[in-house]
Amino acid sequence: MNWKWPKVYAVRHKDEAIRADSRSGGIFTALSDDVLSNGGVVYGCVLTEDFAAMHIRAENVGERNKMRGSKYVQSKLGNTFKNVKVDLDDQKNVLFSGTSCQVAGLKKYLGKEYGNLICVDIVCHGVPSKKVWGAYLRWQEQKNSCKIINVDFRNKKDFGWHEHIETLYFENGKSTNSRIFKTLFYRHMILRPSCYECLYKSVMHPGDITIADYWGIDKAAPEFDDNRGVSLVLVNNEVGEKALEQIKDKLFWKQTKLEDSLQPPLEAPFPKPENREQFWYDFKNKQFEYISKKYGDYRLWNDLKIFIKKIKRKIRKVVVNGE
Template identity: 40%
Template sequence: MIDNELKKKKDCMGCHACLNICPQGCISMESDSEGFWYPAVDYNKCIECSLCVKACPVINKTTVNNEPKAYACFNNNEKIRLESSSGGIFTLIAEQIIDEGGVVFGAGFDYDFELIHSYVETKEELAKFRGSKYVQSKIGDVYHQVKEFLKKGRKVLFSGTPCQTAGLKSYLGQTYDNLLCIDIVCHGVPSPKVFNKYIDYRESSVSSTTRRIAFRLKDEGWKRYSVSFIFNNDTEYLQTFRQDLYMRAFLKDVCLRPSCYACEFKSLHRQSDLTLADFWGIQNILPEMDDDKGTSLIFVNSDSGHSILDKIKDKIIYKEVDINQAVKYNSTAIKSASYNSKRDKFFADLDSMPFDQLVNKYCSDRMGVVIKRKGKSLIYRLLKKIGLLRIIKGVYKY
């Protein structure tokens, strides 16, 4: 069965397709010592139907032959745009699906700050799906829920990582015209266990529980986004991403799932209808679309993707770009994260070391890198303070 077929942890990305398709309910997703989920089979219930193996998107790879188009764009609604990680495009697409009587699946935090996939049917509920969450989400039985809505004729928007989208498509086993899939340009998924350790560290530092977590506040701009915790004692932790302990570990690739270092789904030829990402490098390609409030990079991968984009085009600013030029600055679309040689030691010390000491031990930059980064930051802040930053951007634009 599936646990015997996937002999190495790097071959399983925890998509939950096997759990969803099992007719006996004998597959559970269990956390390993690093906090990542892997399938476990109860052989007392298993009837050896092999559906779990047939539903695995790694074992049964799908080849996509398409010619994706790339666009730079952002939402005309500045409030939604500023509340979003990049350009606020997901919200517009999700609202369109809801206007057409559909349902939207995405990842949001529950009350215990576990990231789970669920669905909403109203625009007011979309806020919980908005914004990046840098931790692996739990799919649960969501694929089964998607299928039930599709069979009833409801339009469904599913948003997730490329491997989660592949898991859904493999589970469904057929094409549905009423299904729209959005994936993201994914750097890799960190361990939920590491994330929980970080929450515990933050809460212990202020002697309070957490009320809200935001990974991508744009208080210092889109490119210098901040991580924010608001606690129930009405205090706030706020730090730029390069200084935040958790983001340092994430960006050093020290806490990612093993499969993320050799991702099977890094490609420009994707199973999703649309791919959303931050348009890093926009200042070099289309400086006129860079106001540091967030610009999205979209890959349109199918006719359905073109159709939904056409429906929202009056609500966005957009321009087609050369996809290869865009990928030049967004290489994680096609390249896996590099394996960090300190990863195993990081996880070995996870349970015994305070979180700040752990990150400082395994994720510190060389002194030269630190000095260079601080110099750039100082110049940026100075230019912004005296009003020259806007002038320089204007000159660069024209």
């Protein structure tokens, strides 16, 4: 049974290598490490070789590490709920992570409480279209005349935690940085229709623990923010509180105020954009180049890259000539 109001924490993993490999502060790794170290299993989302999102089952750290990082597309669950039930009935400790609607779906499927289950849901902005994601990748491959071999939805290593820049890596060793898919995502035109009426866009969530990037940390606990990632943790019930207590020795943590932590997805669903129908008409009838410029600020982002290159050339000229 969830509490009326969650307890709120700012969290950073003490292991800087783990935090660097995590999208925010490393709370998911800490929670799942505890489950794995006790012979349990972890279910979470990974990117497949063709860059689709899919839930998998992990029995070790290597498999779990594939779940790290943001995946801004809907994951395919397959037989995940069925497999979770098998593990629970076999008395294995299970951690399931996913969106709030996936956690709610799992609990509905199970039909009863399990003492060996921990559910971790994420603060979800909304689920973007796989069709748009696929079209974006194909366009980038055509534009760069090379196959994509890896994707980082948010490149924290090169640009810091505060930035949101996707980096695509190509077979020829080159890479490109972009804000186009991020822009389409945050303008909400490519979200699923159900996301505009999401039941979980509030501080109340079905998970035992709810996690997110701690946007607003500058107000809630500014001393925690070093631009390398901080996790927002909402503890929703006694199960979540027990899970967090067991790993606190692995974390730097501070209890914060809920009112200082209210990101938009914790308050209400994002409204359906007025131009959503026009976007989808254009998407079905135009080339992605047109979509990227009209809706994704491609021209603006490209102009910015050209400007940065010019500045770098001027700096090199000054250094070489001693001006």
